[in-house]
Amino acid sequence: MIDQRILPGRFEIVVCRTHQDVIAAISNMTVRGAPAIGAAAAFGLALAGCCSMAKNLPTLRSELKTASAELFASRPTAVNLGWALQRMQTVVDAPCASASDLKEKLLAEAKQIAEEDVATNLRMANNGASLINDGDTIIHHCNTGALATVDWGTALGCIRMAHQQGKLVHVLVDETRPRLQGSRLTAWELGQWGIPYEIIPDGAAGYFLHRGDVQKVMFGADRVAANGDVANKIGSYMLALAAHANGVPVYSVFPSTTADLSLATGAEIPIEERDADEVLGITFHGEPVSPQGAKVRNPAFDVTPHELLTALVTDRGIVEPPFDINLPRVLRAV
C-alpha cells in the first residue's frame, strides 16, 4: 500500500507480509480512508490465513479468530473495518473442505471486497460527473480520492471522471486543517491525473464563492442521517454555508453504506474530538505555531444540515430533496 503519511514529499510502497504488518499500517495511518481501511483489513485476514501453518480447519479458524480481533482493534472507530471483517468472518464460518480451501476463499473474498469498492466508486463517479459542466471550478474539501478507497474515491472520483470525459475542470483544494489532507493528498492526486488545481486556506473559500469564481462545492461524507444531514471532515459545514449564501450548489458524495437510516437527524451523530497535536504539530517557517501548553479544541467532523445541500450523490443514484423521503427510497430501491 502507498504510505500516506509521507505523501506528497515521498512516494513509498509499504509491503505487508503478515497480518501484523497490516495492523501496524492501519494503526499508524500508513493507510487511511474508511473504504481503504476496510479492504486492507480484509487482505490482512487473508494474509493471516496464508501465513498460517495450521493443517486442519479448527486450528486455522482459531488462529483467524485471534487475527481478526487484533485487526479490529487497530482502529476501533473505523466503521468499514468492522464491516469488512464481518464479511470475512462469514467466509471463515461457512462450510469448507479443508484448511487450504478456506485460505483460498479468504483471499477471494478480500479481492471481492476490493473489486466491489472500485465498482461502487465508479457508479458514484459517473453519477457525480453528470452534475459537472465543462469549465466548472469546484471547491473540494479533505481527501476523497483513490487514496481513501481502493480506487477512484467518492467526491474526487466524480471530478476525475468529469476530467476523463473531456470536461475542463479546475479545483480549488481546501487545504483542510488540521491534518491537511487537501494540500497533502488531494493536491497530489489531482497532479497525478493532470487536473489543474490551486490550494487555498480553508478560510479563503468564502472569498472565491462570493466573487462568483466557483460553480460547485463537493465533498464526501463520514455518516449521513435519514434526513440528509451529513457528518463530514471539520470545515465542511462552514464551506456549505458560504456556498449556500452565494447560490453555489453543494454536493455530498458517498456510498450507500455511509447512510445510517437509523439516525433521524445529524444531531444524533457522535462527533469525535481528536488530539491537540494534529493542530499544533506544524511549524511555520521552522518556528512553533503556539505557546507551550496551549489548549486546543479539535473536533474531527461537523454536521452540514440537509438544507444546505443541493443533492446527495450515491452509487445508487443522485438523491434530490426532500432527502427524508428520497434518501431511503433511493437506497432501498436496489
Next chain:
Amino acid sequence: MIDQRILPGRFEIVVCRTHQDVIAAISNMTVRGAPAIGAAAAFGLALAGCCSMAKNLPTLRSELKTASAELFASRPTAVNLGWALQRMQTVVDAPCASASDLKEKLLAEAKQIAEEDVATNLRMANNGASLINDGDTIIHHCNTGALATVDWGTALGCIRMAHQQGKLVHVLVDETRPRLQGSRLTAWELGQWGIPYEIIPDGAAGYFLHRGDVQKVMFGADRVAANGDVANKIGSYMLALAAHANGVPVYSVFPSTTADLSLATGAEIPIEERDADEVLGITFHGEPVSPQGAKVRNPAFDVTPHELLTALVTDRGIVEPPFDINLPRVLRAV
C-alpha cells in the same frame, strides 16, 4: 520592539539604534500590525533626527527627507505608515528655532502618536467591553492585540478590558491560516493576561457556533466602507456567516481612521493576494504539506458584508445598523 516573527517560541526584544534598524524591522516583519508599524515609523524618523550630525536646519531637514522616504518604502501598502510619516513631516516643515529643537520636537511627536494610539485603543476597549457579558465564550480571528498596536489593540483589547473588569471570558482562538497569527500571537497574548483560551482550526468555528457554545464573535478590520462592509483577515467572512446563521452577534472593532467613507461598499476595497509560501511554508509532523510546484491562491483579506455584522465598535462609540447612516454620523460627531 518585540520580535513578532519568533513568538511564541522565543521572546526577544529588538533594539533599533538607527532609522535603518527600524526600516529593517518593518520590512522583515519584526513588527507587524498597522498601528504598531505607524508608531515604529514615527520613532524611526525621530531616530534619524537624533543620529544626525547636522548642525543647521536645512541640512537636518534634507537628511530627514531622505530618511522619511526610506521609511515609507519599507512596507508601501501599510496605510498607517504613510499617515504617521505625514504627521512627522508636518513637524519637520513647521517653523523651528534650531536643529536640536527640531530633533526634540520629532521625538515628542513620535511619543504623542504612540500615546494617542493607546488612548484610542482604550476607548475602543471600553466600548467593546460593554458588549461582553460575564461568562461569554468569544471566537476571535487573527491577531488584534497589543502586539498589533502600541498597546491594548482593537478586538482583543475589548476582551482584555472585559477580563480586567472582572468578567469571566473564554476565547476560542481561530488559528487564522495561513500566517497563524491567532495561534502564534493571540494565544500568546491571552496567556500573558491570564485569559483562558483554546486554539481551534478556522474550519471548526461553525461546529462550536452551531452547538450554541459561543456568545460573541469579534474581529478587527483592515478597511471599512461607508455602508459598514468590513475588509479583514481572510476567513472573517466565513466566520461571520457561520455566526449569523446561528444567531450569534458579530462585532468588528476598529479605530475611526480605519473607516474609509470614500468607498461606498466593500466591493471597492482592493484585495491583495500574497505569496504562496505563506500557505505552503509549514511542515506537518516534519513533512512537507503539498506537492512540489503546487499552485496556491492566497487572498490576504475578504469582505464581510454589513448585513452579517451586529455592530461596529469604534473609539468614537458603538455603531448600530443602518451603518450607511450611523457610521458617518458617529465618525463625524467628534
